[in-house]
Each structure stands twice: as C-alpha cells, then as structure tokens.
Amino acid sequence: MKFVIVGTNHAGIAAANTLLDNYGKNNEVIMIDRNNNLSYLGCGTALWVGRQISSYKKLFYTKPADFEAKGARISLETTVNKIDFENKIVYATIKNHTEITETYDKLILAEGSAPIAPDLPGKDLAGIHFLKLFQEGMAVDQELDKSDVKTVAVVGAGYIGVEIAEAARRRGKQVLLFDAAKTCLSSYYDPEFSTLMDQNLRDHDIETHYGELAQEYLGKDGHVCALKTNKGKYQADIVINCIGFRPNAILGGDHLKRFSNGAYLVNRNFQTSDPDVFAVGDCATNYSNALQDTTYIALASNAVRSGIVGAHNAAGTVIEGAGVQGSNGIEIYDLKLVSTGLSVKAADKFGLSVKYVDYEDKQLPDFMPASENAKVKIRIVYEKKTNRIVGAQLASLYDMHELIHMFSLAIQEGLTMDKLQLLDIFFLPHYNQPYNYVTMAALKADKN
Ligand SMILES: Cc1cc2nc3c(=O)[nH]c(=O)nc-3n(C[C@H](O)[C@H](O)[C@H](O)COP(=O)(O)OP(=O)(O)OC[C@H]3O[C@@H](n4cnc5c(N)ncnc54)[C@H](O)[C@@H]3O)c2cc1C
Numbered sequence: 001m002k003f004v005i006v007g008t009n010h011a012g013i014a015a016a017n018t019l020l021d022n023y024g025k026n027n028e029v030i031m032i033d034r035n036n037n038l039s040y041l042g043c044g045t046a047l048w049v050g051r052q053i054s055s056y057k058k059l060f061y062t063k064p065a066d067f068e069a070k071g072a073r074i075s076l077e078t079t080v081n082k083i084d085f086e087n088k089i090v091y092a093t094i095k096n097h098t099e100i101t102e103t104y105d106k107l108i109l110a111e112g113s114a115p116i117a118p119d120l121p122g123k124d125l126a127g128i129h130f131l132k133l134f135q136e137g138m139a140v141d142q143e144l145d146k147s148d149v150k151t152v153a154v155v156g157a158g159y160i161g162v163e164i165a166e167a168a169r170r171r172g173k174q175v176l177l178f179d180a181a182k183t184c185l186s187s188y189y190d191p192e193f194s195t196l197m198d199q200n201l202r203d204h205d206i207e208t209h210y211g212e213l214a215q216e217y218l219g220k221d222g223h224v225c226a227l228k229t230n231k232g233k234y235q236a237d238i239v240i241n242c243i244g245f246r247p248n249a250i251l252g253g254d255h256l257k258r259f260s261n262g263a264y265l266v267n268r269n270f271q272t273s274d275p276d277v278f279a280v281g282d283c284a285t286n287y288s289n290a291l292q293d294t295t296y297i298a299l300a301s302n303a304v305r306s307g308i309v310g311a312h313n314a315a316g317t318v319i320e321g322a323g324v325q326g327s328n329g330i331e332i333y334d335l336k337l338v339s340t341g342l343s344v345k346a347a348d349k350f351g352l353s354v355k356y357v358d359y360e361d362k363q364l365p366d367f368m369p370a371s372e373n374a375k376v377k378i379r380i381v382y383e384k385k386t387n388r389i390v391g392a393q394l395a396s397l398y399d400m401h402e403l404i405h406m407f408s409l410a411i412q413e414g415l416t417m418d419k420l421q422l423l424d425i426f427f428l429p430h431y432n433q434p435y436n437y438v439t440m441a442a443l444k445a446d447k448n
C-alpha cells in the first residue's frame, strides 16, 4: 500500500513513525512538507527567546534522515497545490519550480494551522510579527537583540501572547499586552484564575490592556511605530500578533466535509468524509469527552495522538481515539496555571449546565519549611444533571501540574464527583496533606 502524508510537523511525524514502525514492510511512505525544517517545538519559542534556555537547537526532535533510515521518502520545501481525490493523485511543486505528482492508496492530511492575521490598516509595515514557525521565532529573537527596539506590543493575551510577553520582558524590553477579553488566558481559565496571572504579569512590569481591540498599525518610513486600539494609541517599536490559530485545511477543497471553523471533520478514527483520506493534528477536529461532541483544539499534544490513531486506521487497524480534554498549562515567572476540560465560562458558552466547587489550601503541612510550601487554588467543574466531572483548574507557585492529568482521566472516563470524595490519595508530608485540597473540594461540592 502507498501512503502519502502532507505536512510533516508533529501530527505528520507521529503518523509517519506509526506507519514505518508498525507497517513498514511492503508499504511505501511518502512525506511532503513545504517548510525547510521539521519537528520544531514552538512550545519552546518563548523559553529560547526569553533566554531561559540557551539555544533553540534542541527544539527540533527529529530530522529527515531518521525517516529515510526507516524506508520513507521525504520531500521538504515541497508545496502540495492540489489533490485529485477521484484519481488519488497529489500535485506538488519542489522549491517553487519542479512540478511533481504522487499517487496514493491512503492519504493523511496533516496541514496544521496558521496564525490568524488581523486585516488591519498598516498590516504590511515592517516590524509586525507572528509566532508559529521557527523562522518567525528567529525573526522576533533578532528584533529583541536591537537596542533601538525598546517597546514591544503583544496583541492577544492567550498562551502565545502571555509567554512571549514574559520573554520580551526578560530581554529588558518594555512590554504592552493587549486582549479583547477582560483578562488574559480567558479561553482556558475562569476569571478567579486568570486574574492571578494578570497580577503576576503586572508585578513583573508588563503593562496589561484588556477589553482593547487592535484597530490599526501606525507606521513611520515603512516601519511600525505605534498600535491604535479602540481605547488609545500606543507607541511600539515592534508588534507581535498572537490572536489564535485557524485550521490550515485548504487542500480538501469542497471534497471534504468541514467543521464550523473550517477544520476537516473527522470521525473518532480521524477518517474524513472520504474513506481513503485521514486528517490529523491542527487541521482536523477532535472528540471532546467533556462536551461529548466534536470540537476543535489546536495543541501539539492532540496532534501527536491523532497522528498515531489516524495512521493505524489508514493502515487498516481500526481503533478509536480516546477523545481529548484540551489539557493545558502555563508557567510565567514561577506562577503555574493548569487546566483541563471546560471552565465555567466555556461550559456556559457551549450550553452545558454546570456547578463548580472552589478550594484553597497549602500544598504541604504547616510544619514543612515555608520556602518549599505554597497555597494551591483549585476549581472542579461538574455537570449539574449528572455530577459528571467536566473540568478542573489549578493555580499555584507550587509545582502541582501533574495533578491535572488525574482530572483529565476522570473526564475521559466520565467519573462523577462522588468518586473523588473517598479516592485513596496517599499522604506524605514531603508532598501533601492528609486532608488534601482535592478531597476537601470533593467533600464540599454540592451534589444535589
Ligand atoms: C509559539 C507556540 C507555542 C506553542 N506551545 C504549545 C504548548 O506548549 N503545548 C501544546 O500542546 N501546543 C503548543 N503549541 C501548538 C502546537 O505547536 C500545534 O498545535 C502543533 O504544531 C500542531 O501540529 P500539526 O503537525 O498538526 O501542525 P503544524 O505544526 O501547523 O504543521 C503543519 C505542517 O504542514 C505543512 N503544510 C501545510 N500545508 C502544506 C502544503 N500545502 N504542502 C506541504 N506542506 C504543507 C506545514 O509546512 C507544516 O510543517 C504552540 C504553538 C506555537 C506557535
């Protein structure tokens, strides 16, 4: 059988490795990507740009030769322009001049996502940046090296915006962070949690501007010099746009069914509406266990798992994905926020009627050294009708992030709040308290 994979970043790589490691013999695997690099972990961009790690080099975790050694044919700097789904032919161009075609038996689309570009006056000025590719991270890094770049405006206080704001501040720049919402990270956390991060940002001299919509980039001599919003005009030497991703689902044209945001609509096997075409990663939908419905969540963690599941199915092993919770986390100047499933706000948006319980306590008993201890704030969100756990959020200076995986599993398995109350959670003073905040929150929850 011949497999063609379009897009060889995280989802495409996972699909290729699955095919090569499990079905390599007698099968042909062709990998095509328009970029000149693969496997860049954008997740590390802010760490590198903020000099919390010394080099970007280890943000790449594989190389073309690794796939060639396993028998794949890989073609970088090759753009797929068109797919003839009826005759199963992929049309591509190598380095913008040599036209090639590839036939396929099974096609895996892993086209990923692209940053949303606000269509504002001045958008073509120099000094306006996005953060997705390695090359874009490098461009921002080089700007921050310039002594005449003193003020950085970051538009969008989601994950990328907050992380790059910290990085630019660590590089000694004055940083202004804008978001249309009333807090940062508003798609992931309820205000009781996101405002902790807001305060943390302000404590580190990052100027936050919420409820502000970017309206225009103002320029001087072809270079951006200010950002105009609905509330004011702010001088800025560079602007970094981080207002979210849109699925990069272009090649399917009218042939493949779509989700509301344009992503390829796939079933739980990551099969599209064409049985010989699979779509994985940021270009495709996923199944939300909290909503018990189709969703779209762009994360590397989802990309990798969908690549594995999609490839097995493409090769004829029928398996369903486990669904996702969109588990995520962030650490900025030591403050850690982690969440999984739905916040109360997100549940409202999707029309799911929920209750929640909040609890706050120190991680360790009081007799432990204060320098090792910190308060942890937890919120557990559960469905009103069934008491099914649908979300959790945690915030602390203490590194409690692993706990969110337990809530992710609880949501995946449809656990109800009563199962948490008497859960056997071990006690050791080094790690927690006998009356720990998970048990206490579960006991406190209103289950009627
Ligand atoms: C700065 C930053 C930080 C992030 N941090 C995190 C994090 O901490 N945790 C997390 O889980 N996620 C994080 N993400 C999100 C994560 O990077 C994405 O969800 C992930 O890259 C999706 O992988 P993918 O393979 O589906 O798509 P992509 O990474 O978008 O890859 C798609 C590939 O398809 C290729 N392609 C597209 N169209 C064509 C075509 N026509 N022809 C040939 N090739 C094509 C592209 O060149 C690209 O290589 C971050 C993203 C960024 C930008």
Ligand SMILES: NC(=O)c1ccc[n+]([C@@H]2O[C@H](COP(=O)([O-])OP(=O)(O)OC[C@H]3O[C@@H](n4cnc5c(N)ncnc54)[C@H](O)[C@@H]3O)[C@@H](O)[C@H]2O)c1
Pocket: 043, 118, 155, 156, 157, 158, 159, 160, 161, 178, 179, 180, 181, 184, 185, 186, 187, 212, 213, 214, 242, 243, 244, 245, 297, 298, 299, 328, 329, 330
């Ligand atoms: N730690 C992590 O897990 C991590 C880190 C980075 C990126 N990612 C993922 O990468 C993807 C892209 O991240 P992102 O930060 O670009 O998107 P995001 O969805 O996290 O945040 C976008 C932000 O932009 C704001 N916004 C939208 N339009 C705006 C406008 N016109 N003006 C001002 N603000 C506006 C939104 O309110 C939102 O807060 C997301 O799926 C994210 O989860 C994850």
